[in-house]
Amino acid sequence: MPLVRIAVLAGKPAAHRAAIGDAVHRAMVETLNVPAKDRFQIIGECQAGDLVYDPSYLDIPRTDGIVMVQITLNAGRTVDMKKAFFAKAAAYVHEAAGVRPEDVLISLVEVTKENWSFGNGIAQYA
Amino acid sequence: MPLVRIAVLAGKPAAHRAAIGDAVHRAMVETLNVPAKDRFQIIGECQAGDLVYDPSYLDIPRTDGIVMVQITLNAGRTVDMKKAFFAKAAAYVHEAAGVRPEDVLISLVEVTKENWSFGNGIAQYA
Amino acid sequence: MPLVRIAVLAGKPAAHRAAIGDAVHRAMVETLNVPAKDRFQIIGECQAGDLVYDPSYLDIPRTDGIVMVQITLNAGRTVDMKKAFFAKAAAYVHEAAGVRPEDVLISLVEVTKENWSFGNGIAQYA
Numbered sequence: 001m002p003l004v005r006i007a008v009l010a011g012k013p014a015a016h017r018a019a020i021g022d023a024v025h026r027a028m029v030e031t032l033n034v035p036a037k038d039r040f041q042i043i044g045e046c047q048a049g050d051l052v053y054d055p056s057y058l059d060i061p062r063t064d065g066i067v068m069v070q071i072t073l074n075a076g077r078t079v080d081m082k083k084a085f086f087a088k089a090a091a092y093v094h095e096a097a098g099v100r101p102e103d104v105l106i107s108l109v110e111v112t113k114e115n116w117s118f119g120n121g122i123a124q125y126a
Numbered sequence: 127m128p129l130v131r132i133a134v135l136a137g138k139p140a141a142h143r144a145a146i147g148d149a150v151h152r153a154m155v156e157t158l159n160v161p162a163k164d165r166f167q168i169i170g171e172c173q174a175g176d177l178v179y180d181p182s183y184l185d186i187p188r189t190d191g192i193v194m195v196q197i198t199l200n201a202g203r204t205v206d207m208k209k210a211f212f213a214k215a216a217a218y219v220h221e222a223a224g225v226r227p228e229d230v231l232i233s234l235v236e237v238t239k240e241n242w243s244f245g246n247g248i249a250q251y252a
Numbered sequence: 253m254p255l256v257r258i259a260v261l262a263g264k265p266a267a268h269r270a271a272i273g274d275a276v277h278r279a280m281v282e283t284l285n286v287p288a289k290d291r292f293q294i295i296g297e298c299q300a301g302d303l304v305y306d307p308s309y310l311d312i313p314r315t316d317g318i319v320m321v322q323i324t325l326n327a328g329r330t331v332d333m334k335k336a337f338f339a340k341a342a343a344y345v346h347e348a349a350g351v352r353p354e355d356v357l358i359s360l361v362e363v364t365k366e367n368w369s370f371g372n373g374i375a376q377y378a
Contacts, residue, residue, distance in 0.1 A: 003196060003233045007294045014175045021178055040231060041178035042133045042194060044170070044296070049266045052273055052293035060371035068294060070255060070324065072196065072233055079366045083375050090373030101372045105292060107255045107324055108367035114205045115234035119186040120227050121216030123209050129322060129359045140301045147304055166357060167304035168259045168320060170296070198322065198359055240331045241360035245312040246353050247342030249335050 001116055001125065002028060002073040003040050009064050010045035016097055017043045020067055023092035031084040032077055053105070066103040067093060074125070075110035082108065127242055127251065128154060128199040129166050135190050136171035142223055143169045146193055149218035157210040158203055179231070192229040193219060200251070201236035208234065253368055253377065254280060254325040255292050261316050262297035268349055269295045272319055275344035283336040284329055305357070318355040319345060326377070327362035334360065 006020060021041045028034040053066050069089070077085075090101040114126035132146060147167045154160040179192050195215070203211075216227040240252035258272060273293045280286040305318050321341070329337075342353040366378035 003194065003231075014173070018175055035183070037180045037183040039178060039180045039183070040194065042170075042172060043176040043178065044172070044294075045176075046294060046296070047266070049270055050295040050297075052291060052295065054289045054291045057287070057289040057291070058370050058376055062371065068255065068292065072235060079375070079378055082366055083378065086369035086375050087373040090369070090371070104369070104371060104373065105255075106369040107363070109235060109324060109361060109363055110367070111233070111235055114208055115236070117212035117216070117230070117232040118184050119188065119216070119230060121213040121230065123205070123212055124184055126205055126209065129320065129357075140299070144301055161309070163306045163309040165304060165306045165309070166320065168296075168298060169302040169304065170298065171302075198361060235361060237359070237361055240334055241362070243338035243342070243356070243358040244310050245314065245342070245356060247339040247356065249331070249338050250310055252331055252335065 001038055001118075002032075002034055002071050004042070005070045006041060006043045007046055007051060007068040008043075009051050009066070010047055017045075019097040020093055020099065023096040024069055024089055027085055027088035027092050028071075031088055032073070032081055034073075060102045062103055063100065065099055066105060067099050068105045068107075070107045070109065072109045072111060074113050127164055127244075128158075128160055128197050130168070131196045132167060132169045133172055133177060133194040134169075135177050135192070136173055143171075145223040146219055146225065149222040150195055150215055153211055153214035153218050154197070157214055158199070158207055160199075186228045188229055189226065191225055192231060193225050194231045194233075196233040196235065198235045198237060200239050253290055254284075254286055254323050256294070257322045258293060258295045259298055259303060259320045260295075261303050261318070262299055269297075271349040272345055272351065275348040276321055276341055279337055279340035279344050280323070283333055283340055284325070285333075286325075312354045314355055315352065317351055318357060319351050320357045320359075322359040322361065324361045324363060326365050
């Protein structure tokens with residue numbers, strides 16, 4: 001059910017982006033009750049200048065290695081679950097793809113369960 | 127008012143993407159009370175490996191022909207309207223673009239009516 | 253905290269897109285209580301045919317110069333603040349990048365404050 005959008009700067013190999021996607025998914029499975037097979041991701045590269053970030057907002061030093069992750073998912077996860085997810089996502093993306101933890105930005109967008117169709121024109125969760 | 131994002135794998139002609147956009151819009155007009163002229167869509171192609179899907183989640187067989195559609199729209203549609211939309215969207219995308227119904231994934235994100243400006247810096251729905 | 257997605261047609265120089273991003277951010281800072289350093293934007297170009305708009309919906313004449321802006325931000329801004337933002341965003345994008353005010357389309361998506369991590373795996377606003 002989560003739909004995950006990941007944006008990075010262009011210039012890294014496809015394996016780098018795949019490793020990021022794997023890591024984000026693993027963290028979701030372990031902390032947000034996401035089934036292992038419930039994986040749908042749209043990964044995109046930005047040209048230089050098109051991925052804009054502040055290099056020090058909230059005193060976190062960021063670089064061009066930044067990864068912006070936006071996840072649409074059903075409402076209902078607790079704050080503690082979200083905190084656990086953020087921690088594991090940053091750790092796993094660091095381990096798997098060499099991204100600095102400071103460079104992992106995550107945004108969650110919550111929706112209701114009848115807002116999904118996973119194929120065949122059916123609202124599978126409604 | 128809906129803003130529609132559509133992601134497909136690169137390699138198909140522009141006419142394929144246009145047919146998908148047409149079909150999604152037609153389904154919205156027929157089932158979600160969307161005016162015919164209220165059409166705004168951002169369509170993008172993903173490189174191989176960057177459009178990630180599970181090939182069998184919920185026992186639905188998916189292929190590289192997958193189409194991921196995310197629609198931001200005003201809250202207020204009933205569950206039945208959403209179900210009707212999902213059904214018609216999958217059918218019309220299949221008819222118009224040859225996409226397998228199993229390969230049509232849809233995510234809805236609902237917002238409030240004062241969250242839109244359609245030009246001229248005015249919140250036309252507020 | 254806001255995550256800003258901006259879509260334009262391909263073919264304009266990078267400086268055009270940067271000017272649009274600057275203008276949107278300035279308007280957010282002045283009207284939505286967004287800190288000046290709280291800037292995160294994903295800007296993308298669409299190929300011809302992939303940025304779909306109605307040329308006259310709500311009697312607003314639109315052109316291929318259209319700019320579609322979608323902003324994910326914390327809930328809590330008043331309707332008046334949103335109206336002020338829309339007005340300034342259209343004006344500043346016009347001034348800075350020569351985009352017609354009619355061609356500035358904006359969509360806001362509101363979330364809760366625990367839905368963000370700005371790096372280091374921490375939910376800084378929770």
